[in-house]
Amino acid sequence: MTTLLFIPLVLLGSFVAGLLGALTGLGGGVVIVPLLVVAFHVNIKYAIGASLISVIATSSGAAAAYVREGFSNIRIGMFLEIATTMGALFGAFLAARLAGGIIAIVFGSVLIISSVLSMGRGHGEKFTGPPDRWAIRLKLSSAYPTAHGPENYKVCRVPAGFGMMFGAGTLSGLLGIGSGAFKVLAMDQVMRIPFKVSTTTSNFMIGVTAAASAGIYLRRGFVAPVLVMPVVLGVLAGSVIGTRVLVRARTRWLRIIFALVIAALGIEMVYGGITGRF
C-alpha cells in the first residue's frame, strides 16, 4: 500500500476508534491495536506503540473538560499514580521482552474481560462506614458537586486499590492502552469512590501512566513516527467530537454493540496469537 493511501485509511479508522472510545467510555486504545493489527497488518509492537501515544493525547486533551466539572480528585489521582507509573515501567519492560504472539493473547483476553465489564454490573454503593487509616492519613476523602450541593465521600481499602492500580499500570505498559476500565474498577468497586469521581480521576491518571512507559517504548523502537501520526490525530479528533456528542447521545445501545465488537476482536487476537500469526 502506498503511503498516500495507507495514512488516510489509518486516520479514518483511528477517528472512528476515538469516537467510539469516547462515546462508550472505554477509550480508543482498546480498538486501535486490533484495528491496526487485524485490518492493516501492522506488527503488534508498532501498534501498541502508536496506541500508547494516542492514549496520552486523549487523556490530556479531555482533562480540561473534566476538570471544569470539578469531579476529579487530584490527591487520589497523584497518590495512585505512584502505583500506576511503577506498574507501567514494569509493563513496558515486559513488552520489550515478550514475543508478539504472547502480547496478542494477553491483549485479546483483556479485550474480552473489558467487554464483559462494560456490559452490566452496577456501580459500587455509596460507602458509609469509617474510612480506613490510610485514607485519613493521605487525606483522600473529599466532596464532589451534585444538583443539590456538594456531596461528601469517604474512601476505603486503600492498600488493595493501590495494588490493583499497579496491575492496571502494568497492563497499560504491556499493551499500550489506558486501562481506564481497570482503574475505574479499582476506584469504584474496591476503594468505593463515587463512580463519577472514579471515571474523571481515572482519565486524569491515564496520560501520566502512559508517559511512564513512553521512554522504554521510544528506546525500544515501538514508536514509528509516520504510523503514529495518523493514529494520534485521528483518535484525538474522534474523542474530542465524541466527548461533545456524549452529553446528548443515548449510549446504551452503542455501548452494547461496542462491547460485542470488542469481544469479537479479543477472540480474533487470542486466536491469532495462538496460531502464531503475530
Added chain:
Amino acid sequence: MAESNKPPSRWNDERVERIMGTLLQNGVIISAVVVLAGGILYLLRYGRLPLRYENFVAERESLRGLGVVANSALHGDARAIIEVGLLLLIATPVARVLFSIIAFALEKDRLYAVLTLIVFLILIYSLFGGAT
C-alpha cells in the same frame, strides 16, 4: 450529610486543577499542530512510496538523540518534525506532574509535594534513565 473533615484548601485545589487542565490542553494542541505539519510534509514528499509495518525491526524506529531529532526537524526533515511533536505530547503530562509539585508546595502540603515528586522521578527515570 454533614462532614467536618472537608479539606480547608478546597478552593486552592480547584484553582490548581483549572490551571493544570489548561496546561494539558495547550500542550496537546501545540503538539497536534506540529505532528500535523510534519505529516503533511511527509505525505507531499514520500506519498508515492510503499509503507509497511508488518515486521518489527527495533533498530529502524528507535529514538535518535534529542539533539539529532531537533536538528533534523530544523532542517525540514518531515519525520523529525513528527517526532518533535510526539515528544512534546509525551512532555505534556510530565509538565503537569512538575506543576503539581510546585502547586502542592505552595499549598504547604508537604506530604503531597513528596508523593508527587516520587511520580515525577519515576517519569524522569523512564524517559532519561537507563530503563529499557
